[in-house]
Amino acid sequence: MSGKNKLGRVLADNAVVILFILLSVIAIPFSGFSVQNILQEMFTRLGRNSFLVLALLLPIYAGMGLNFGMTLGAMAGQIGLIMAIDWGIAGWRGLVFAALVGTPLSILLGWICGAVMNRAKGREMVTGYILAFFMNGVYMFLVLFTMGAVIPVRSATILLTRGYGIRNTLNLDLVRASLDKLLMLRIGPFFIPVATYLVIAVLCVFIVWFKKTKLGQDMRAVGHDLVVADSAGIPVERTRIIAVVISTVLACYGQIIFLQNMGNMATYNAHDQTGFFAVAAILVGGASVKKASLLNAFLGIFLLHLMFYVSPRAGQNLFGSAMIGEYFRQFVGYGVIALSLVLYAWKTRRDAVFAREVLKNNGSSGHSDAAKEGAAK
């Protein structure tokens, strides 16, 4: 393979990362933000979003693509938070309570999601996406119509004035930033939410450790080749379900961490964009449908949120309209997902052709040489 070809391959394989770095480099000066400001914002956002993005990793290992069904976990987390607020449990205890309520819910939802995806092998992503929409309906029914009517709610302040159903915006003052503030460290001009970072670190350790277990190895095998794994006796469907369940539970915790940082919650919309942001982040970090690492996740969060933070202001300063920046960042978000998927699909086909070439050249080469000679004549 020639050097030029190789360079082209490297560029193509990292096209998304390179594109994003370029965009950010261009946009930062126009935004007018100071470096200090941007860095502080990045520290905050890293703490806010990392957990959610990391939740995507296991299904990717298991070959199920980007788990758009993680939204289900986010909904479970929100129900947990609603309960915590209703019971008036403040501070970090409220978060733990929310997680305790959310865990069984998200295990159940994850199991459903995994089972549904097992019935739609080869199109898990679109199925997960639609499943999230579907469950959104169920969530609305639960929160808007049964809470306060069937499910008892103690504090009337979180209910709509009609007497049942949770308000559109839920004030999370009770638990606001309770994890972030648990151990806030001040380094120079920066505030670092150490406790949040510790939780994320624990998750990273868990993921690294999980990959070393038998189950993690099975998951990799299933992800690489479903048929071979099955013929080797690995319980394929069960392994896939476990991957989705863990992902859903992590998404539940991730959403709780996300919302405690935000401080309030749009009851019926907070989960809408969860999957989108997480998926866009990990793809921007250079992950693909089949391959992702911790580095991809963190690099992606940094790049995506840098872009999201600076582009409205840059748009304002460049074109005199904040909306342009707003639309632009959404365009980039959706575009990045589309681009990564296209590049990946295209790459799979290219590799398949490449693999066949290798096979051909490898297999009893003497004859194929003769054939080529013959063709040349």
Add this chain to the structure above:
Amino acid sequence: MGQDSPLLSIQHVSKDFYGNVVLQDVSFDIKPGEIIGLVGENGAGKTTLMRILFGMPVITETGGYQGKIVFDGHETNFSSPFDALDAGIGMVHQEFSLISGFTTTENILLNNESMKPNFLNEVFGDRMSFLDRSDMKQRAVKAIQKLGVKLNPDMLISEMPIGHRQFTEIAREINREKIKLLVLDEPTAVLTESEAEVLLTSLRNLAAKGISIIFISHRLQEVLSVADTIVVLRDGKAVKNLPSKECSIRDIASWMVGRSMTSESDAEVANRKLADEYFRVEHLWVDMPGETVKDVNFTVNKGEIFGIGGLAGQGKLGISNGIMGLYPGGGKVIFDGKEAPLNDPRKVLEIGFAFVSEDRRGVGLLLDESLEWNIAFTSMQIKNSHLKKMLKLVKIRDDASMRKLTEEYIKLLDIKCTGPSQKAKELSGGNQQKICLAKAFAMKPSILFVSEPTRGIDVGAKKLVLDTLIRYNREYGTTIVIVSSELEELRSLCDRIAIIDEGSVAGILEPTAPLEEFGMLMSGAFESNKEASHA
């Protein structure tokens, strides 16, 4: 080898699929450390026998089998291949069953990894144990050494040469502690000669360590050189079972194909006068996975029925698929004095080629559409037939004419169906094949390529399909090139038969040529002669 009791004893095994007998009273024994060479034509029953041995679900689903299999002193009745594995029987398939993104070690120990328990096992079970990578590597290296080959335990499968992949597969089977019997199905098919030689040596090593081996291969030289005993299957019967020292390649070849011939068809076929050359193939190569064609040359005369035979995987199917432009290929195809384009299915259909694919359900039919569609579609697309003007503006499908055409062929070929609008998937295999023929006939082809016309259809339908082909040839003078694994079929039908081996023509014979000649060509036994004469 002495008087050891046999490790595996197959006793009077018979099997039929819905009345279609594929195995009939097959018996043989394998002693510990013995290598058995199992040979036979395609369809002789090798695959079915192995499926029975491994307890594949397909066997029980189709009514089980008669007879007895005794392994290691116990009568076995495995309900799944995993049971067979647990009992100590390993199988290496023709297709690789490896994960290409995993290393050699990971593949050898796939789902059989060494584990270190930890506290989480109490709660979540064994799957939460850590992998013991260093122990895994040791075990892998041990298996590789046992095999007597050189393999890098840390290399990814995707970066390995093909031969090493094959060794990895075998290493995986022998890594299991209990392994006593190893079945290898065409293990040398994808290997180069030197790789194959290494493999045979390592198989002898394994046998010396007491592991019994069933070696299935069409390369008779290899079988003879490695096996202690040869078992020849033909038409579901074990026709020969004797020490390899006592037979030659020529013997085995004739046992494999030898069966009584009906002489009448010969006479009819032999004395035909044929016109001049009509179709020529020069240095054709085709990249069809599993059926690679490397360098094929032959000519066909006008009005001839030309047969192409050979064993599976040797490239005979690639020839017709390549000529029809369905797989990438190169070389020269000359038809009626003009060069025909390759790699363009539409062009060759336009100049009068037609094709009946061996993959009936995959390529030959629109299973979810009506018979009308199936028969008329190609002709509509290529010849603009079965279209009518609507309001003098657009041409649309002429359903009435499609129906008429279909009804014609239903009558002509005696297709059993409820009517022209029945879905193709609801027909039996034989009738589906007739639909494929009708589709080709509707093109009014100058030359017709037929691949495996009788694969998977019952005896009665077979005869009908073959008769139809002969009739079509005799009535319209259509040149037919027929590719088939069934030598008998070719001999009853064709004017000349080319045998393909390793992607090129091993020889072209008259249908009346002695059977062992065919057998020799198929088994690659002439290769050494050829090479000798070159030198």
Add this chain to the structure above:
Amino acid sequence: MLKVKEFIRDFGWPRLIIFFFLVFMFIAAPFVGVRLDASFSDVLNRFGMNAIMVLAMVPMVQSGCGLNFGLPLGIISGLLGATISIQLGVTGFGGFLIAVFIALFFASILGWLYGLLLNKVKGEEMTIAMYVGFASVMFMSIMWLVLPYNSPNMVWGYAGKGLRTTITVEGYWLRVLNNFLAIKFGEFFVIPTGLLLFVALCVLIVYVFMRTKTGTAMTAVGSNPDFARASGVSVDRMRAISVMLSTMLGAVGIIVYEQSFGFIQLYTGPLYMAFPAVAAILIGGASVNKASMLNVLVGTFLFQGLLTMTPSVINSLLQNDMSEVIRIVVSNGMILYALTRKTKVSK
């Protein structure tokens, strides 16, 4: 009894439930004070508004490209046509036709390119289609702000540039189809004859197209691409044509929708418009790889019937606004059902 079981299996229980639910609502309507004639009239109108966008699913499903989640691409073309037509200031039926022609022009180009893209990513079409659709909607949102439109009816008053979020078509071509030969029965029941005729025309065109040589080839490609290739049909070309056709239908569909609705919704408006259309055709009995005109008509009628009747009937029945929940659960449940159903492609 066996026959009934088989029918239910083939038709699918979700569709039956939806059907009976709709029947139930029509029966219940008079009892809760909902006027049947007004409801019917409403259903008919909404049927006409949406049918062409549902029709836009057919070519892509038939050629094996799956459900057209990329419909927003067609809608964008339609929006371009509509806004340019208004910018030109042509009113009445002429304005509508100009909008359609401009839209078709853009849709054919975008559709062809989109088809080429989908050919590169066989097997992943649906997810990619969805995100290509989203991204193009966002891209156009920027364009709506910067393109040099200046019709005072469309741009923001204070800035004098940038299109408004919703633009009224009143005074241009509001209800030109609806009012054409409209038949009124009493106060509440109107048959939008022109609209229904236009829908019928579009359905007829697609119906005839699917019966031409190209249309037949397209269906064969969807049914078995290998068969089609062996018959000399270019699979990629047929798929690209089907995507182009779907996109063009989507473009016409949105203009028909707008002339009845009265407004052009720009910016993020088209983002989720593919989903109701996808749900409708599935409710009509289509699967991920087979769809017919009948599926379109039945599906649009059932789905729009559901959308019309649930808010009025359920809300007056239960005294709450549960209809939104029902809409979400039904439409997405239907798509989910189709995606997870073991596809009956026999191999």
